[in-house]
Amino acid sequence: MRLSLTSNDGISQMISTILLLGIIVALASVIYLIVLSNPLPENNPKVDLVATLQSDAIVITHKGGHPLDKNTTIEVAIGNTTTYHQPTRDIIEDGQWTIGEYLLIPYDFQDNQISQQASIKVVDTESNIMRLIGTMELTADCDLGINFLISPKNYSVEYEIINLTVTNYDEAQTASDITITFHHPLDLNLSHINCQQGNYSESIDVWTIPSLQPDTSTTLSINARAKYLGSTGQIKISATIQSSTPYDPYPENNYASITLFDNIE
Numbered sequence: 001m002r003l004s005l006t007s008n009d010g011i012s013q014m015i016s017t018i019l020l021l022g023i024i025v026a027l028a029s030v031i032y033l034i035v036l037s038n039p040l041p042e043n044n045p046k047v048d049l050v051a052t053l054q055s056d057a058i059v060i061t062h063k064g065g066h067p068l069d070k071n072t073t074i075e076v077a078i079g080n081t082t083t084y085h086q087p088t089r090d091i092i093e094d095g096q097w098t099i100g101e102y103l104l105i106p107y108d109f110q111d112n113q114i115s116q117q118a119s120i121k122v123v124d125t126e127s128n129i130m131r132l133i134g135t136m137e138l139t140a141d142c143d144l145g146i147n148f149l150i151s152p153k154n155y156s157v158e159y160e161i162i163n164l165t166v167t168n169y170d171e172a173q174t175a176s177d178i179t180i181t182f183h184h185p186l187d188l189n190l191s192h193i194n195c196q197q198g199n200y201s202e203s204i205d206v207w208t209i210p211s212l213q214p215d216t217s218t219t220l221s222i223n224a225r226a227k228y229l230g231s232t233g234q235i236k237i238s239a240t241i242q243s244s245t246p247y248d249p250y251p252e253n254n255y256a257s258i259t260l261f262d263n264i265e
Helices: 008-037
Strands: 047-054 057-065 073-078 081-085 102-106 115-124 129-139 144-150 159-168 175-183 188-195 199-201 206-212 216-226 235-242 255-260
Touching (some): 047 115, 144 175, 188 199, 206 216
Antiparallel strands (some): 047 057, 073 115, 115 129, 144 159
């Protein structure tokens, strides 16, 4: 007699394996469907903001890229003081901060300060993204100018009365440690030197002024006599000015010159 044997266990394992593979494939398909059904995150829109200095204000300019919301927050920390700003209505007319539009943030210096560091942060509140972060050095500015004036006199006398005037044109900032260097030929004798403020050193021809208040002037008066006028009968003198206030917005008036004895016959 021949016996035929079958294994129910073997068939059950094979069916289990097939079912398990089917479940895994089905789960993978569901996960794949879920991932592809959700929209991919958009790229972070780029914004180009630039911070610069303009006299007594920080200027933050939108140079291009994604427009910013009117509720964008600008944080400025100077020393121990932190202030918060937003684009004002006169800057953004359409409710957005766009290319070419800028924000002015004024700052002040104490009389004894000429330099401070500012920390600047710009946060796009709509996307909660930091759009600008950095530090910049703020320097006090003061427009100092000098000019010569020759006092009227009898031109038959071979000496000139020179008035050199220094002016602080700034309306708020006091200028400190002012130095005016006087340039003249060696054959010009100087005498009767009179300073309204400060001191004049004849050995190095330098006029020093400790400080000059806003919107004020002071004058140095000198008698000048020529030892020898030369073939032209004229002598040219000049002066330059500088101070510890590092930034002068109008440096063109930091130099002055004048010609002496050009009316003597």
